[in-house]
Amino acid sequence: MSKAELYIGMRRKMVEYLKGKFSYSPNIFDAMNAVPRHLFLEAGMEHLSYEDKPLPIAAGQTISQPSTVATQIHLSGIGKWDKVLEIGTGCGYQTAVLAQLGARVYSVERQRELYIAAQKNLSRIGLDKPLIFFGDGYRGLPQFAPFKAIIVTCGAETLPQELLLQLEIGGKMVVPIGASGEEQTLTVIERVSDKEFNRTTHGKCSFVPMLEGTNR
Numbered sequence: 001m002s003k004a005e006l007y008i009g010m011r012r013k014m015v016e017y018l019k020g021k022f023s024y025s026p027n028i029f030d031a032m033n034a035v036p037r038h039l040f041l042e043a044g045m046e047h048l049s050y051e052d053k054p055l056p057i058a059a060g061q062t063i064s065q066p067s068t069v070a071t072q073i074h075l076s077g078i079g080k081w082d083k084v085l086e087i088g089t090g091c092g093y094q095t096a097v098l099a100q101l102g103a104r105v106y107s108v109e110r111q112r113e114l115y116i117a118a119q120k121n122l123s124r125i126g127l128d129k130p131l132i133f134f135g136d137g138y139r140g141l142p143q144f145a146p147f148k149a150i151i152v153t154c155g156a157e158t159l160p161q162e163l164l165l166q167l168e169i170g171g172k173m174v175v176p177i178g179a180s181g182e183e184q185t186l187t188v189i190e191r192v193s194d195k196e197f198n199r200t201t202h203g204k205c206s207f208v209p210m211l212e213g214t215n216r
Contacts (some may be wrong), residue, residue: 018066021067026130028070038120042056061208077081077172077203078101081103085147087140098151106131108140146167150175152174154207155180169193174186183206
């Protein structure tokens, strides 16, 4: 069996595990089955790529475990052609899954090392449509707003107010909220009018902290 065939089998097994755990849209699982997660990891970590666990990547950050990626996308309600803002590109894995879903993806990364790596990773698998920006995630991308969904892949101590204003009416932001060094609460904020927002919570989670500014 070739390595390519081995990874296909591992990826299929991961997706079957997720299907047994969650009743999410089949489109989410199809997208995850299409993205070779092992190509987004550091050398030597490939054998762990399809386990349901977070793994270290460059710049002291992590790639979210597959179940977390599926859950955040599910909670966002994102669909084909919807415009989504991702805060924290990381290595680009979730960016790729969103693109495979057919979403119009805009992503912001504050770590220059990861910003460069994500572009290479996405190009490597033939995905050139996601637009990745080096910048401060707290600021978002107001020049491209409004967004149908905003997915934050790092833990914010408080709700990022500037991002709320970049949601369209009916749009949702999925964000882990909690004090630094502690578990966060996975939170969904839905914008129901110009000034009104609804909040729901969806259990505990653990993400790297959301930081202001950029790291060159």
